[in-house]
Amino acid sequence: MVVKKRIAICGFNLESNRFAPSCNEADFKESMYFSGPDISKEARAEHPKIHLGVKGFYDAMDKQFGGEKGWEDEPILVIGSQPAGPVDEIFFNRFLHDLETRLKKMRDVDGVYICQHGAAVATHTHDPDGEMFKLVRRIVGPKVPIVATLDLHANISQQMVDETDLLIGYRTNPHVDLFERGQEAARCMLELFSGVELYKHWIKLPLVAPSVTLLTDDGHPYGDLIREGQGYIGHAIINVTILAGFAFSDTPKNGMSFLVYSRESSKNAETVANKLAQKAWSERERYKTNMISLSTATKLAKEVGDNPDPEPLLFADPADNPGGGGRGNTTFILKKFLEAGVKNCVFSVFFDIHAVETAFESGVGSKIKITLNHNEENQFSEALSIEATVLSLHSGIFKGHYGMVAGTTADTGRTAILDIEGIRLICISKRQQCRSSDFLSAFGIDPIDCRTIVVKSRGHFRAGFKHIFNPNQILEIDAPGLTSPNLSCFDWEYLPRPVYPLDRDTIWEINN
Numbered sequence: 001m002v003v004k005k006r007i008a009i010c011g012f013n014l015e016s017n018r019f020a021p022s023c024n025e026a027d028f029k030e031s032m033y034f035s036g037p038d039i040s041k042e043a044r045a046e047h048p049k050i051h052l053g054v055k056g057f058y059d060a061m062d063k064q065f066g067g068e069k070g071w072e073d074e075p076i077l078v079i080g081s082q083p084a085g086p087v088d089e090i091f092f093n094r095f096l097h098d099l100e101t102r103l104k105k106m107r108d109v110d111g112v113y114i115c116q117h118g119a120a121v122a123t124h125t126h127d128p129d130g131e132m133f134k135l136v137r138r139i140v141g142p143k144v145p146i147v148a149t150l151d152l153h154a155n156i157s158q159q160m161v162d163e164t165d166l167l168i169g170y171r172t173n174p175h176v177d178l179f180e181r182g183q184e185a186a187r188c189m190l191e192l193f194s195g196v197e198l199y200k201h202w203i204k205l206p207l208v209a210p211s212v213t214l215l216t217d218d219g220h221p222y223g224d225l226i227r228e229g230q231g232y233i234g235h236a237i238i239n240v241t242i243l244a245g246f247a248f249s250d251t252p253k254n255g256m257s258f259l260v261y262s263r264e265s266s267k268n269a270e271t272v273a274n275k276l277a278q279k280a281w282s283e284r285e286r287y288k289t290n291m292i293s294l295s296t297a298t299k300l301a302k303e304v305g306d307n308p309d310p311e312p313l314l315f316a317d318p319a320d321n322p323g324g325g326g327r328g329n330t331t332f333i334l335k336k337f338l339e340a341g342v343k344n345c346v347f348s349v350f351f352d353i354h355a356v357e358t359a360f361e362s363g364v365g366s367k368i369k370i371t372l373n374h375n376e377e378n379q380f381s382e383a384l385s386i387e388a389t390v391l392s393l394h395s396g397i398f399k400g401h402y403g404m405v406a407g408t409t410a411d412t413g414r415t416a417i418l419d420i421e422g423i424r425l426i427c428i429s430k431r432q433q434c435r436s437s438d439f440l441s442a443f444g445i446d447p448i449d450c451r452t453i454v455v456k457s458r459g460h461f462r463a464g465f466k467h468i469f470n471p472n473q474i475l476e477i478d479a480p481g482l483t484s485p486n487l488s489c490f491d492w493e494y495l496p497r498p499v500y501p502l503d504r505d506t507i508w509e510i511n512n
């Protein structure tokens with residue numbers, strides 16, 4: 001009789017911005033919190049709310065074993081929050097305790113798949129991801145393969161490398177390969193089941209590039225680097241993972257990581273990692289920002305709104321990116337655009353629960369007077385008093401078609417569309433970044449008809465708007481915020497120094 005493979009599934013997903021308010025259970029419950037059989041159900045759903053990495057893993061395993069009855073999943077806990085500040089110690093420890101209890105209840109497993117982000121910090125530790133990996137290893141023992149997928153913004157620790165057999169990072173930014181990386185994790189786990197031994201090598205560079213410089217399309221340094229890394233995949237090398245990390249986590253773990261796994265030897269993995277790290281270091285000056293000032297953006301928006309001839313423009317506000325822990329509600333750009341009388345412009349999306357509630361109470365067609373950021377305490381979330389007309393009201397749940405939300409169910413919470421003197425503001429009650437044109441069309445706004453659109457996003461929107469806007473129609477505005485690409489604006493406490501580009505004379509040499 002063939003014994004079915006039994007694989008435990010778990011994951012903790014948080015990208016922590018040290019400068020943002022801390023997060024706790026409520027943030028995870030609002031975003032993604034699945035346990036037990038609900039994980040299997042979501043993973044096999046057509047438009048899942050669970051991380052697509054889990055769906056990819058299940059898909060590959062189901063195909064390998066001829067359907068879901070051909071292998072046994074042990075779904076444990078898969079949770080995730082929108083990017084936020086450090087996770088609260090009490091909640092994180094409770095999560096670990098729950099994970100431990102559930103893992104111990106399982107019968108022996110053959111493998112563990114961990115769907116993890118990898119850039120979490122906690123209020124009490126720099127390395128909650130590593131703590132979790134250590135716990136899983138302690139319970140399943142040294143021989144059971146543990147394979148994890150990571151976001152390419154993960155900050156790597158020795159503990160994360162040591163406690164797992166294989167770490168597989170995304171290779172696209174915007175991240176559109178979560179599903180494929182989940183499938184890859186499954187394929188690699190099957191290889192580990194067959195007895196293949198992997199040798200690993202890890203190098204970390206003192207390079208912490210601003211997030212806006214880390215796109216992976218052709219012509220971008222990070223994309224070129226990742227593609228070069230993939231050129232080594234073959235008979236000997238099973239995986240090359242290059243993780244740029246997430247600057248705003250501000251941990252001793254920060255720095256671009258090169259992880260190479262070889263079926264042949266440690267030396268083989270080391271040689272490839274060295275070559276790639278040297279290439280990245282020699283090209284470090286390519287990681288440059290290219291933003292325009294708020295006054296230039298205002299002038300352009302006014303011109304494009306008033307005249308039908310110029311091409312429509314898509315403005316990004318990378319400094320207030322909820323996808324990096326930003327609050328998604330700063331008013332610097334909105335205020336300037338209103339003062340200048342910009343027309344035919346849509347702000348997608350703006351996080352303000354109070355504005356949404358007021359709009360719902362008043363109803364469609366009503367005029368309301370409100371103060372945006374009524375209850376916000378963050379220094380960048382300045383209050384702004386406005387008079388608006390409520391254009392429409394929505395549940396906020398919709399199916400995604402483009403970019404990172406394609407094939408998923410998105411949920412912005414109750415959502416209100418307000419018109420403020422020719423500017424439409426999409427107010428949402430679940431904080432998140434605008435990841436695609438679905439965030440307009442789901443609420444009855446045709447993105448094709450907009451003269452200008454402003455998104456609070458660092459770069460993930462690009463995959464979800466590329467069917468409408470060419471790269472030359474997309475401009476990044478230099479405004480203040482919790483996720484400003486101007487790294488010198490922050491009071492770094494734990495970042496290893498010197499580090500490039502903050503310390504321009506940083507020296508790095510390979511130590512063989």
Ligand SMILES: [Zn+2]
Nearest residue numbers: 151152153175
């Ligand atoms: Zn990321």
